[in-house]
Amino acid sequence: MFHFTPVKRFAAALAATTVLAAPAIAEELKFANFTPPFHTINASVIEKMNADLSAATGGELTVRGYHGGELGAGPVEQYVRVVQGVADLGWGLPGYTSSQFGKTMIAELPNAIPLDKPGYEALWEAFDEIKGEFPGTKPIALWTSEPNIFIMKDHDIRKPEDLAGLKIRVAGSTAAQVAEAMGATPVQMPINQVYNALQTGLIDGVITGASTLSDFKLDEVANSYSLGANLGRLVFYTVMTGTKYDSMSDEMKSAIDGVSGMELSKSAEMAWNATADAAIEAARVAGDNTVIDLSADEIAGFETAVADVVNGYVAEVGGEAALAAMRGE
Known part of the structure; x- marks a missing residue:
């Protein structure tokens, strides 16, 4: 039989008390970011989600960004990495795997969403129509960039005919059809390859948001x-790994639900717009760029050029209800 001295009894009691009083083990969610830490995604989504989750759980649940492709560099593979649990959270573009996101991609079509309607509102309003395109994950935020513009090197675009024969980078098959309808030759590639492609003349331009001028430094190689x-x-x-979310306690799920959805999506989209506005202002004052504000007649020319593509795509994917929801109809 073992006999405890008073000192040993005190030590044992202290140890037991320490175990009972120990706080819940904090958990850190891994957020895969294929872009550098200065990219707009970091402050508007990753850091915001970390701050909000930490506040909601008393620091028991946090988010850590793994930047610059630390968990896998390929932008195209981000969704798969989340499904497989390489990362707990990740962000990406449906356009990189557009065949998976047939109805979601309607939001990328010209004239699908009015210019004055927030894209994140349109996407969440259509969520019941598109949620089946996010298998194996829990969507945390859905948003759009600022409206696309023509970002060109040594070519001024005022009408569709100006694009004839030019090589234009697109993010996915839907954008490729739009580029072709305007007479351009689409070249599909991830955004992080566009800088070198513009610099070397592999492409003549890109149809994308102005935030890329600073986020990917395209202002250094484009001039119109x-x-x-x-x-x-x-x-x-x-998105978040579905099995990861399902495995969490009800309290943690509630915290995640509370910081997800419309508010986080709005944070992202407003940040994208702010980055874009600043980039365009910088381009206007730089003195070595051509910034063209298209007239109403010129805008109508582009609308006419792509109308058949837009209508055809919506019909092809059975997306009439999704489009109507996005427009708030």
Whole structure:
């Protein structure tokens, strides 16, 4: 039989008390970011989600960003990495795997969403129509970029005919059809390859949001920008591994639900717009760029050029209800 001295009894009691009083083990969610930490996604989504979750759980649940592709560099593979649990959270573009996101991609079509309607509102209003396109994950945020513009090197675009024969980078197959309808030759590639492609002449320009001028430093290699046509927007998602979410306690799930959805999506989209506005202002004052504000007649020319593509795509994916929901109809 063992006999405890008073000192040993005190030590044992202290140890037991310490175990009973120990706080719940904090958990850190891994957020995969294929872009550098200065990219707009970091402050508007990753850091915001970390701050909000930490506040909601007393620091028991936090988010850590793994930047610059630390958990896998390929932008195209981000969704798969989340499904497989390589990361707990990740962000990306449906356009990179557009066949998976047939109805979601309607939001990227020219004239699908009015220029004055927030894209995140349109996407969440259509969520019942598109939620089946996010298998194996829990959508945390859905938003769009600022409206697309023409970002060109050594070519000024005022009408569709100006694009004839030019090589234009697109993010996915839907954008490729739009580029072809305007007479351009689409070249599909991830956004992080566009800088070198513009610099070397592999492409002549890109149809995308102005935030890329600073986020991907395209202002260093482009010199002509055409604004005003409703050329669609890019769609973005942040998703969480479905099995990870399902395995969490009800309290943790509630905290995640509380910081997800419309508010986080709005934070992202407003940040994208702010980055874009600042980039366009910088381009206007730089002195070595051509910034074209298209007239109403010029805008109508682009709308006419792409109308058949837009209507055909919506019919092809059975997306009439999704489009109506996005428009609030």
